[in-house]
Amino acid sequence: MAKYTRTGEHTYTDEDGFAYDLSDLGRLGESAGAKLHLSISKGGESMEIVTNGNGEGQFMAVDTPSGTDYRQTAGTLQYQLPRREWALCDQLRRMWDEWDEATKPAEWDEFDDMLFGTEDAR
Numbered sequence: 001m002a003k004y005t006r007t008g009e010h011t012y013t014d015e016d017g018f019a020y021d022l023s024d025l026g027r028l029g030e031s032a033g034a035k036l037h038l039s040i041s042k043g044g045e046s047m048e049i050v051t052n053g054n055g056e057g058q059f060m061a062v063d064t065p066s067g068t069d070y071r072q073t074a075g076t077l078q079y080q081l082p083r084r085e086w087a088l089c090d091q092l093r094r095m096w097d098e099w100d101e102a103t104k105p106a107e108w109d110e111f112d113d114m115l116f117g118t119e120d121a122r
Contacts, residue, residue: 004089012089018042018096020089028055035059035070040092047099049092055081
């Protein structure tokens with residue numbers, strides 16, 4: 001588990017330089033129709049979890065000609081926000097690491113193979 005440093009109300013950083021903005025947690029429970037945006041960022045890139053006002057379900061923001069719309073990607077019984085802020089930071093970091101691994105250019109694997117050999121050779 002990473003160590004998080006509180007930098008404000010519902011905002012944190014970690015030792016790897018990631019910033020976590022959980023500010024929308026202050027609106028939790030206000031309205032089930034609202035969308036809460038909870039994000040992780042580093043080096044000008046960011047990703048977020050979007051959930052309803054009760055912290056249940058996951059959504060993806062979609063730009064449409066009439067503005068931002070939301071598409072549900074996980075139901076209210078399939079996803080609920082963690083109860084502790086540090087656990088939400090952990091979840092965001094795991095999602096970042098999975099996203100980073102999935103979007104890493106194939107050339108990086110080739111470079112790794114040049115440096116460390118192929119997996120077959122290890």
